[in-house]
Amino acid sequence: MISREAVLQTLQCSPNQYPQMLEERFPHVLKRIVQLWNSHEGEHYLADLLQPNGRGGGRFDREGFPERAWQEIFLLKQLYHKPRPKLKR
Numbered sequence: 001m002i003s004r005e006a007v008l009q010t011l012q013c014s015p016n017q018y019p020q021m022l023e024e025r026f027p028h029v030l031k032r033i034v035q036l037w038n039s040h041e042g043e044h045y046l047a048d049l050l051q052p053n054g055r056g057g058g059r060f061d062r063e064g065f066p067e068r069a070w071q072e073i074f075l076l077k078q079l080y081h082k083p084r085p086k087l088k089r
Contacts, residue, residue, distance in 0.1 A: 002031050010034045013079055019072040026069060033076060046077040 007030065008018065022030040029049065036042035049065075050073055065073065 001027055002034055007034055010037050021068045022072050046080055049073050
């Protein structure tokens with residue numbers, strides 16, 4: 001499990017923006033977001049999570065994310081587009 005401090009530092013988000021539900025119910029998703037945060041793949045991963053037929057829902061083998069998790073992912077996608085160090089290639 002990834003530490004709260006590592007998430008806050010990597011995502012450069014404030015404590016009130018912390019993705020609590022992702023940490024509690026979808027830690028594998030949060031870990032992957034953190035791993036991809038400073039890469040071009042991160043944008044594609046976040047977009048895919050929000051797609052109805054992507055990882056986030058709409059598939060017959062899953063229920064999709066609860067509303068709060070969708071909101072956290074959407075916020076992270078917004079944070080992803082804020083200026084930060086150059087992306088890894």
